[in-house]
Amino acid sequence: MRDNNEMPGHLARRFQQIAVAVFLAEVEEAGFDLTPVQYATLAAIRTNPGVDQVTLAGLIAYDRTTITGVVDRLVQRGLLIRHPSPRDRRARELQITEAGKRTLRAITPAVEEAQRTMLRGLTAKEGTELMRLLRKAIAAGNELSRAPLREAELR
Amino acid sequence: MRDNNEMPGHLARRFQQIAVAVFLAEVEEAGFDLTPVQYATLAAIRTNPGVDQVTLAGLIAYDRTTITGVVDRLVQRGLLIRHPSPRDRRARELQITEAGKRTLRAITPAVEEAQRTMLRGLTAKEGTELMRLLRKAIAAGNELSRAPLREAELR
DNA sequence: TACTGATAATCAGCATGCTGATCAATATTT
DNA sequence: AAATATTGATCAGCATGCTGATTATCAGTA
Numbered sequence: 001m002r003d004n005n006e007m008p009g010h011l012a013r014r015f016q017q018i019a020v021a022v023f024l025a026e027v028e029e030a031g032f033d034l035t036p037v038q039y040a041t042l043a044a045i046r047t048n049p050g051v052d053q054v055t056l057a058g059l060i061a062y063d064r065t066t067i068t069g070v071v072d073r074l075v076q077r078g079l080l081i082r083h084p085s086p087r088d089r090r091a092r093e094l095q096i097t098e099a100g101k102r103t104l105r106a107i108t109p110a111v112e113e114a115q116r117t118m119l120r121g122l123t124a125k126e127g128t129e130l131m132r133l134l135r136k137a138i139a140a141g142n143e144l145s146r147a148p149l150r151e152a153e154l155r
Numbered sequence: 156m157r158d159n160n161e162m163p164g165h166l167a168r169r170f171q172q173i174a175v176a177v178f179l180a181e182v183e184e185a186g187f188d189l190t191p192v193q194y195a196t197l198a199a200i201r202t203n204p205g206v207d208q209v210t211l212a213g214l215i216a217y218d219r220t221t222i223t224g225v226v227d228r229l230v231q232r233g234l235l236i237r238h239p240s241p242r243d244r245r246a247r248e249l250q251i252t253e254a255g256k257r258t259l260r261a262i263t264p265a266v267e268e269a270q271r272t273m274l275r276g277l278t279a280k281e282g283t284e285l286m287r288l289l290r291k292a293i294a295a296g297n298e299l300s301r302a303p304l305r306e307a308e309l310r
Numbered sequence: 311t312a313c314t315g316a317t318a319a320t321c322a323g324c325a326t327g328c329t330g331a332t333c334a335a336t337a338t339t340t
Numbered sequence: 341a342a343a344t345a346t347t348g349a350t351c352a353g354c355a356t357g358c359t360g361a362t363t364a365t366c367a368g369t370a
Contacts (some may be wrong), residue, residue, distance in 0.1 A: 005286075009178055013191065018297070018299050119292060121295020123290060141173035144176050
């Protein structure tokens with residue numbers, strides 16, 4: 001039996017576990033209550049106003065069924081607006097509200113700090129290399145999960 | 156706003172997402188139905204028969220409240236036995252059953268294959284380096300999550 | 311145009327993974 | 341020994357994240 005420390009899957013889980021904990025701690029310290037998933041959702045919608053949920057899911061590599069609940073909670077809190085698309089009555093277009101934009105702006109320093117903290121054991125060069133290797137491994141495995149990353153298509 | 160591909164937290168989530176999908180696919184192909192968490196639990200108990208749940212949680216860096224449910228399901232399926240500790244009536248000692256051992260043995264090739272698959276985009280050297288960097292980052296952040304890795308103590 | 315297949319969103323169901331609380335039992339202090 | 345603190349397990353509650361199904365709608369074809 002291989003040692004846990006030799007299992008990429010175990011290391012992936014641990015690193016992600018720490019990344020989430022660091023994110024939540026930094027964000028809470030800044031006086032906000034937002035999960036990594038909620039943050040990514042807000043940021044993606046600000047950059048792509050009016051996206052539908054499937055496209056949004058592809059942009060940040062979420063499962064489409066997970067998005068529903070995440071968006072629900074953000075709408076409930078007044079950070080997003082969801083309305084039917086005029087072009088396709090199946091789809092819902094998503095817009096960020098002013099409160100959502102304010103939250104994003106205010107929270108950004110904490111998010112940046114969290115990204116630094118989760119690499120704090122590494123030198124700058126090692127941190128860059130870790131990110132490169134993760135990107136490369138992810139690119140090769142993109143299609144293996146149910147929620148692959150997708151480029152946005154023009155509509 | 157930083158690009159997602161420059162955010163270690165985003166990369167961590169994606170890599171973990173792919174790792175889990177690969178694990179489940181390989182294991183299912185081998186004819187089993189076991190999650191990564193369940194596998195790690197079985198393996199840790201086989202190596203440390205009679206551990207209590209808190210120690211187990213520390214060995215594989217799980218939250219103690221998560222362990223309860225995981226062990227429940229494994230006991231239900233007859234892969235584990237949970238019985239009160241004679242030394243401490245608060246604690247439950249965990250043992251792996253014969254069925255549990257058989258499952259572990261039978262599933263090992265699939266788990267090994269999954270570990271290779273999740274690094275398939277990298278050269279051997281890059282894979283080794285990725286694991287080294289993850290271990291280093293994790294060691295530095297170990298105490299930042301609610302479920303840090305803990306050495307087993309002799310009892 | 312009627313039919314067929316694909317697509318957007320949602321849902322039920324299950325398994326992590328966490329926060330914070332409770333209960334029983336043990337350990338420590340006074 | 342009595343009072344206090346700590347610890348092991350569990351629980352309720354919430355948020356991902358997935359599988360597989362359903363519903364409404366759209367797009368392409370016969």
